[in-house]
Amino acid sequence: xxxxxxxxxxxxxxxxxQILGFGKKLNEYKASNGKTYHIGDTIKLGRGSAPxxxxxxxxxxxxxxxSNDKGSDSRNTLKSASxxxxxxxxxxxxxxxxxxxxxxxxxxxxxxxxxxxxxDAIATCEIVDCKPVNVNVxxxxxxxxLDKIKKLKSLLDSGAITQAEYDAQKKKLLAE
Numbered sequence: 001x002x003x004x005x006x007x008x009x010x011x012x013x014x015x016x017x018q019i020l021g022f023g024k025k026l027n028e029y030k031a032s033n034g035k036t037y038h039i040g041d042t043i044k045l046g047r048g049s050a051p052x053x054x055x056x057x058x059x060x061x062x063x064x065x066x067s068n069d070k071g072s073d074s075r076n077t078l079k080s081a082s083x084x085x086x087x088x089x090x091x092x093x094x095x096x097x098x099x100x101x102x103x104x105x106x107x108x109x110x111x112x113x114x115x116x117x118x119x120d121a122i123a124t125c126e127i128v129d130c131k132p133v134n135v136n137v138x139x140x141x142x143x144x145x146l147d148k149i150k151k152l153k154s155l156l157d158s159g160a161i162t163q164a165e166y167d168a169q170k171k172k173l174l175a176e
Contacts, residue, residue: 023092023093023094023095024092024093024094025090025091025092026091026092026093026102027039027091028091029091029093029102029104029118031102031118031119031122032119032122032123033122033129033130035129037088037091037104037118038088039088039089039090039091040087040088041087041088042085042086042087042088043085043086043088043104043106043116043127043128043129044083044084044085044086044127044128044129045058045081045082045083045084045085045086045108045126045127045128046082046125046126046127046128046130047079047082047125047126048076048077048078048079048081048082048126049124049125049126050076052079053079053082054076054077054078054079055076055077055078055079055081055121055126056076056120056124056126057116057117057120057121057124057126058076058077058081058086058106058108058114058115058116058117058121058126059075059076059077059114059115059117060074060075060076060077060112060114060115061075061105061112061113061114061115077108077114081108084108084109085108086104086106086107086108086114086116086127087106087107087108088104088105088106089104089105089106089107089113090104090105091103091104091105092104092105101117101119102117102118102119103115103116103117103118104116104118145173145174145176148173149170149173149174152166152169152170152173153166
């Protein structure tokens with residue numbers, strides 16, 4: 001009887017864990033940016049990808065999540081976390097709706113854990129070690145900037161802008 005009662009009480013906990021997608025625990029994960037992350041590593045945060053600068057793919061987790069009933073955007077990490085180190089505490093791999101997802105439980109030093117959706121964070125450069133920029137895109141941007149410099153030169157030659165304005169704009173374009 002006690003065993004049956006124990007199973008009845010334990011089954012909601014097991015089901016709840018499956019709904020949350022805790023999935024398979026990993027000790028390391030090789031990400032799309034070529035880096036292999038391990039439990040105990042620290043990941044440096046980049047910039048948030050939300051329009052207001054907050055982090056979309058680093059969200060409040062742990063016990064603090066249970067007390068947060070303000071909606072999904074309120075779980076986003078604030079932009080003030082930019083540049084911080086995220087200490088990897090756990091790595092989980094789960095499959096939901098046909099998609100494989102890897103989530104790191106990280107500590108940012110705020111007293112609660114955060115969920116870092118690693119592949120999304122890489123794709124949006126919410127972490128510093130994001131995907132390398134496509135060379136074709138860089139070449140296209142360089143070509144566009146060269147065209148802009150040519151236009152600036154013609155404005156300089158016509159007297160529409162000063163040498164100082166030309167130099168400042170050229171420097172800015174070359175830095176991009």
